[in-house]
Amino acid sequence: MNPRLAQLQPYPFERLRKLFSTVSAPSGVRPVSLGLGEPQHPTPQLVKDALIESLGGLSRYPATGGEPALKEAIGSWIERRYGLPEFDAGRKVLPVLGSREALFSLTQTIVDASRERATVVCPNPFYQIYEGAAILAGAHTAFAPARRERNFACDLKAIPAEVWRDTQLLVLCSPGNPTGAVMTLDDWREAFALADAHGFVIASDECYSEIYFDEAAPPLGVLEAARRLGRDDRGLVMLSSLSKRSSVPGMRSGFVAGDPEIIARFLLYRTYHGSAMSPPVQHASIAAWGDEAHVRDNRALYRRKFDAVLPILEPILEVRRPDAAFYLWARVPGADDVFARDLYAATGVTVLPGSYMGRAVDGVNPGEGYVRMALVAGVEECVEAADRIAAFCKSR
Amino acid sequence: MNPRLAQLQPYPFERLRKLFSTVSAPSGVRPVSLGLGEPQHPTPQLVKDALIESLGGLSRYPATGGEPALKEAIGSWIERRYGLPEFDAGRKVLPVLGSREALFSLTQTIVDASRERATVVCPNPFYQIYEGAAILAGAHTAFAPARRERNFACDLKAIPAEVWRDTQLLVLCSPGNPTGAVMTLDDWREAFALADAHGFVIASDECYSEIYFDEAAPPLGVLEAARRLGRDDRGLVMLSSLSKRSSVPGMRSGFVAGDPEIIARFLLYRTYHGSAMSPPVQHASIAAWGDEAHVRDNRALYRRKFDAVLPILEPILEVRRPDAAFYLWARVPGADDVFARDLYAATGVTVLPGSYMGRAVDGVNPGEGYVRMALVAGVEECVEAADRIAAFCKSR
Numbered sequence: 001m002n003p004r005l006a007q008l009q010p011y012p013f014e015r016l017r018k019l020f021s022t023v024s025a026p027s028g029v030r031p032v033s034l035g036l037g038e039p040q041h042p043t044p045q046l047v048k049d050a051l052i053e054s055l056g057g058l059s060r061y062p063a064t065g066g067e068p069a070l071k072e073a074i075g076s077w078i079e080r081r082y083g084l085p086e087f088d089a090g091r092k093v094l095p096v097l098g099s100r101e102a103l104f105s106l107t108q109t110i111v112d113a114s115r116e117r118a119t120v121v122c123p124n125p126f127y128q129i130y131e132g133a134a135i136l137a138g139a140h141t142a143f144a145p146a147r148r149e150r151n152f153a154c155d156l157k158a159i160p161a162e163v164w165r166d167t168q169l170l171v172l173c174s175p176g177n178p179t180g181a182v183m184t185l186d187d188w189r190e191a192f193a194l195a196d197a198h199g200f201v202i203a204s205d206e207c208y209s210e211i212y213f214d215e216a217a218p219p220l221g222v223l224e225a226a227r228r229l230g231r232d233d234r235g236l237v238m239l240s241s242l243s244k245r246s247s248v249p250g251m252r253s254g255f256v257a258g259d260p261e262i263i264a265r266f267l268l269y270r271t272y273h274g275s276a277m278s279p280p281v282q283h284a285s286i287a288a289w290g291d292e293a294h295v296r297d298n299r300a301l302y303r304r305k306f307d308a309v310l311p312i313l314e315p316i317l318e319v320r321r322p323d324a325a326f327y328l329w330a331r332v333p334g335a336d337d338v339f340a341r342d343l344y345a346a347t348g349v350t351v352l353p354g355s356y357m358g359r360a361v362d363g364v365n366p367g368e369g370y371v372r373m374a375l376v377a378g379v380e381e382c383v384e385a386a387d388r389i390a391a392f393c394k395s396r
Numbered sequence: 397m398n399p400r401l402a403q404l405q406p407y408p409f410e411r412l413r414k415l416f417s418t419v420s421a422p423s424g425v426r427p428v429s430l431g432l433g434e435p436q437h438p439t440p441q442l443v444k445d446a447l448i449e450s451l452g453g454l455s456r457y458p459a460t461g462g463e464p465a466l467k468e469a470i471g472s473w474i475e476r477r478y479g480l481p482e483f484d485a486g487r488k489v490l491p492v493l494g495s496r497e498a499l500f501s502l503t504q505t506i507v508d509a510s511r512e513r514a515t516v517v518c519p520n521p522f523y524q525i526y527e528g529a530a531i532l533a534g535a536h537t538a539f540a541p542a543r544r545e546r547n548f549a550c551d552l553k554a555i556p557a558e559v560w561r562d563t564q565l566l567v568l569c570s571p572g573n574p575t576g577a578v579m580t581l582d583d584w585r586e587a588f589a590l591a592d593a594h595g596f597v598i599a600s601d602e603c604y605s606e607i608y609f610d611e612a613a614p615p616l617g618v619l620e621a622a623r624r625l626g627r628d629d630r631g632l633v634m635l636s637s638l639s640k641r642s643s644v645p646g647m648r649s650g651f652v653a654g655d656p657e658i659i660a661r662f663l664l665y666r667t668y669h670g671s672a673m674s675p676p677v678q679h680a681s682i683a684a685w686g687d688e689a690h691v692r693d694n695r696a697l698y699r700r701k702f703d704a705v706l707p708i709l710e711p712i713l714e715v716r717r718p719d720a721a722f723y724l725w726a727r728v729p730g731a732d733d734v735f736a737r738d739l740y741a742a743t744g745v746t747v748l749p750g751s752y753m754g755r756a757v758d759g760v761n762p763g764e765g766y767v768r769m770a771l772v773a774g775v776e777e778c779v780e781a782a783d784r785i786a787a788f789c790k791s792r
Contacts, residue, residue: 001661002533003508011667036457043454052448058439058646061432061639097493100670108532112399132668136504137398243457250454250675265397271407272528274496275671279646 007135012128012356019341025348032385034373035350037177037327041247041301044294050287057279064276065267066095073286074255081209082224091260092233094267095282097252097275099207099241103171104133106237106256109269110169110201113138117166123154123173125357125367127205130171139168143359145366152179152329156190158361167200175208175219178357178372179329180322188225195235201262204238207254208325210245210295211302219324223258233258244326245295246288253277253285302326305375305382312386316393328373329354333396336371346395347388403531407524408752415737421744428781430769431746433573433723437643437697440690446683447647453675460672461663462491469682470651477605478620487656488629490663491678493648493671495603495637499567500529502633502652505665506565506597509534513562519550519569521754521763523601526567535564539755541762548575548725552586554757563596571604571615574753574768575725576718584621591631597658600634603650604721606641606691607698615720619654629654640722641691642684649673649681698722701771701778708782712789724769725750729792732767742791743784 016035025031065071068090075089087093096102111118111134120134124143134141142163146152154172172191174183183191195202204222212219222238241254256266270276277285288294306321309328313319318331332339336353343349351371358367373389375382412431421427461467464486471485483489492498507514507530516530520539530537538559542548550568568587570579579587591598600618608615618634637650652662666672673681684690702717705724709715714727728735732749739745747767754763769785771778 001508001658002505002665003510005505005661005664008664008668038457040455043451047454048451051451051454055439055444055447058443058644059436061434061645062648097671100668102670104668104670109398109401112397114399129668129670136665136668248454249457252458252672252674262397265401268401268404269398269532272404272496272500272525272532274498274500274525275493276648278648278674278677281674 004136004138008132009128012352015356016340016350016352019337019353020344023341023345025344026346029348031348031350032377032381033350034375034377034382034385035352036376037374038376039244039247039249040376041298043248044246044288044291046287046291046294047246047248047251047284051280051284054280054283057283060279062276062279062282064270066277067279067282070095070282070286073289074257077289078223078257081218082221084223084227088260092263093255093257094263094270095277095285096254096256097277098243098254099205099239100129101252101275102239102254102256103129103203103205104136105269105273105275106203106239106266107133107137107169109266110262111137111139112168115168118168119163119166121159121163121167121170123171123176124359124361125178125354127173127177128357131359140166142167143361145361145364146176146179146181151323152176152181153183153187156194164194164198167198170195170200170202171205172202172222173205175211175322175324177208177325178327178352178354180325180327182219182323185220185225185228188220188222189229192226192229192231201235201237204236206238207241208244209240211299211326212324213303213306213321215296215299235259235262237262242285242288245298247298248288251281251284253281253288301379302375305379308379308383309375309386312383312390316390326375328375330371330373331369332371333393336367336369340371343389343392346392349385349388400532400534404528405524408748411752412736412746412748415733415749416740419737419741421740422742425744427744427746428773428777428784429746430771430773430778430781431748432772433770434772435640435643435645436772437694439644440642440684440687442687442690443642443644443647443680443684447676447680450676450679453679456675458672458675458678460666462673463675463678466491466678466682469685470653473685474619474653477614478617480619480623484656488659489651489653490659490666491673491681492650492652493673494639494650495601495635496525497648497671498635498650498652499525499599499601501665501669501671502599502635502662503529503533503565505662506658507533507535508564511564514564515559515562516565516567517555517559517563518567519572520757521574521750523569523573524753527755536562538563539757541757541760542572542575542577547719548572548577549579549583552590560590560594563594566591566596566598567601568598568618569601571607571718571720573604573721574723574748574750576721576723578615578719581616581621581624584616584618585625588622588625588627597631597633600632602634603637604640605636607695607722608720609699609702609717611692611695631655631658633658638681638684641694643694644684647677647680649677649684697775698771701775704775704779705771705782708779708786712786722771724771726767726769727765728767729789732763732765736767739785739788742788745781745784
């Protein structure tokens with residue numbers, strides 16, 4: 001068996017199950033989970049309709065590269081969303097079955113494990129797939145810590161020069177999971193300079209890009225940043241997904257876009273990897289990428305939750321409205337796993353210990369002392385959870 | 397970039413496009429493709445209905461391991477189809493997004509490339525994914541040739557003992573693509589003895605298992621063979637798919653079943669690999685695995701094509717009804733690629749050169765001199781194609 005499998009870290013939710021195994025929610029109290037980042041808003045009708053309309057496509061093998069109409073729809077969306085004119089979707093876009101699958105297969109495509117100390121650099125804390133994909137590709141990992149004093153921006157200066165020299169891939173997440181931090185143009189300038197100096201690829205996970213607060217100020221994307229800085233997209237790819245944007249986590253639809261040379265190698269890998277998108281899902285994805293009304297509604301619903309929950313939690317915990325995404329990243333008293341366990345036992349509310357999403361580097365785990373709260377349930381449920389958290393904190 | 401990508405062979409259909417690039421079908425003649433093995437029968441209504449019913453599942457993340465109800469439905473099907481009582485679906489079944497994806501990810505899970513000369517043995521000729529998956533897993537490949545004199549059974553004796561010593565995975569395909577050959581109990585006995593002697597895994601690709609001619613004699617499967625021979629399923633996995641059985645190549649649904657230790661490692665790999673099955677597709681798959689009426693109809697339709705086409709081709713070419721599957725494996729005069737090219741230029745009929753599906757070992761490519769004809773179009777179209785092929789052969 002593949003020995004790299006033995007190097008994988010336990011998954012955060014596995015650790016959470018273990019943490020909760022000795023306690024239970026109080027009886028008579030309805031549990032509320034702010035643990036999993038699973039969008040729960042209803043699926044837009046136009047997506048369902050497009051899927052039903054195109055079920056004839058079940059009797060055709062999908063091409064790995066995706067149908068030209070889907071690539072065009074994604075290309076047009078990129079043009080509108082990021083102000084990138086004449087985006088060459090035919091060469092620069094590849095549909096994928098969601099961010100997880102894409103992050104994994106892209107990492108396998110890029111990493112050359114035959115080179116000594118091949119390294120993938122990830123944010124810290126981070127979405128665990130980054131690390132697992134690196135390990136299974138045979139790479140070492142290094143971690144750029146989120147700095148509280150810098151609005152949780154990733155500190156690329158924390159990575160030593162000798163690590164950058166071995167780096168083949170830098171994964172960034174903006175808006176960030178779990179902190180919600182959005183990278184600024186200056187942040188991107190710094191990342192591009194490092195990539196150019198050391199010749200590595202940047203993969204920008206932008207799966208939360210459409211969940212933001214100010215309709216006039218959507219989060220900056222990597223390809224947009226490159227254009228604004230007068231840089232081409234060599235060595236740059238973005239990953240996006242419909243899961244959060246259109247509340248269809250069960251549809252498994254996203255895309256990777258950017259450097260056409262990387263996209264071409266990625267397509268070659270995927271020809272064998274075999275995750276082609278079902279034709280009806282391609283059709284439904286075309287409908288989803290082509291419509292913004294349901295996305296605005298979706299954002300408005302998340303905004304209502306933050307507006308309702310923050311006044312309850314802000315007086316109690318160190319927590320603030322994030323730049324974007326649907327998480328609260330809250331500093332809690334004491335150890336974050338003990339806090340999460342005791343909170344669950346006292347109130348039935350599940351939050352994710354921040355340390356489970358981080359890795360200790362030189363003894364410091366930048367997730368430590370925080371918990372992640374995913375505002376994915378209904379407004380009332382989120383408010384109910386916030387009330388219970390506030391009462392729990394006051395009682396301690 | 398991953399240097400293993402550069403070792404991949406050109407895909408057969410890529411080579412076919414190149415082969416045909418200098419010729420065109422005669423004008424005024426409707427082209428008929430027997431090239432791609434893409435099932436084209438209509439999707440059963442019960443599958444579409446189940447999908448539509450369960451679109452609410454688009455708003456849930458699917459678990460990588462699949463819903464218990466799907467695993468149970470697959471387990472029940474295995475029990476009925478292979479006479480395996482009390483099949484422990486919870487530990488022995490994993491849903492996958494079709495055979496290609498599963499063959500690829502299973503190979504990545506099993507191969508330990510850190511061991512020198514890690515080897516994957518494949519049939520020859522064969523479905524190209526076997527080789528690509530092995531290369532991308534960092535393994536060497538070795539090939540067991542199909543023997544014309546043995547009804548195109550794979551000759552495992554052709555593999556030298558020193559290759560078996562380094563073998564980590566033996567991929568078999570029964571019913572075989574492209575030959576349609578079904579492995580007998582004796583064939584399995586030989587394969588099991590080698591696996592036990594050398595400690596490798598057997599992955600049995602059984603995606604064509606439900607396309608056969610005699611309703612009373614379905615093809616033998618690997619798990620069934622093991623049971624009949626009094627062997628447990630240690631080191632054995634089967635791969636199956638709905639694509640051919642239920643004519644839903646665009647739904648991307650299949651499963652891997654067998655040795656629970658392999659399934660557990662495979663699940664761990666897939667947690668990162670990220671190809672979880674969409675909940676509505678899981679629901680539609682439950683409906684499909686639970687019904688045999690549509691599968692019998694499907695078989696009857698393929699049978700009609702063989703009954704209609706064979707009397708036209710048998711007097712002209714060395715070709716016979718295969719054991720199973722929907723291919724004809726026909727010996728042709730001269731070089732198979734020249735035959736395919738000239739046939740296309742003269743008649744507009746596409747067939748796949750057998751040599752494109754084989755690899756030369758010691759100067760002999762066992763696909764050479766054959767073409768594969770996929771009887772996937774309608775009955776009339778298949779008959780029309782056979783008539784054109786017969787006329788073409790007579791005119792040469």
